[in-house]
Amino acid sequence: MLYCAVLTPLGDDGFAVDFPDFPDAAPGDVGADTLCEAYGVAEEALAEHVRGLLARGEPLPEPTPPDRLPASPPAGAALFMVPVRLEPRRVVKVTLTMTEQEKEKLDAVAADWNMSRSQVVVAAIRDLCDRMGCP
Structure with a gap:
């Protein structure tokens, strides 16, 4: 909702x-x-x-x-x-594979937004799911 x-x-x-x-x-x-x-x-x-x-x-x-x-x-x-x-939220650790350029972009966004890499990735997933209507 x-x-x-x-x-x-x-x-x-x-x-x-x-x-x-x-x-x-x-x-x-x-x-x-x-x-x-x-x-x-x-x-x-x-x-x-x-x-x-x-x-x-x-x-x-x-x-x-x-x-x-x-x-x-x-x-x-x-x-x-x-x-x-x-x-309920159970936090789990995952490993991601990406290009060096994508990692640099991720780090730049995280620094600009004063967030961790994980926070940026989770925010991006939530945003995408909200826009796409996935549960």
Whole structure:
């Protein structure tokens, strides 16, 4: 399930994230330095909020389509979709094979985004799956 989120830049203070379908779930100032980091915090905050609702037996709202939100995002804000991922996560180590040039690109992206190689690869997989509609 995908829910709308509004990402608002806070200048040097990072970003704020709000969920129109879950007004009490917003992590507010997420303190992230990058968009990718803010997205990860938003995803975790939404999953945690949904887990709490389900644990209390409360129903989840139907996701509001972006074109049916009651208000437009504030100036400078971005609207994006956040998946609800509730499955337990067991971390496993894998070995990847790639060309030297691809490794250099991976390292450059990781450095630019202040992420590890693994975080970049996982973010890319999630993004691809979200766009392709895979589970």
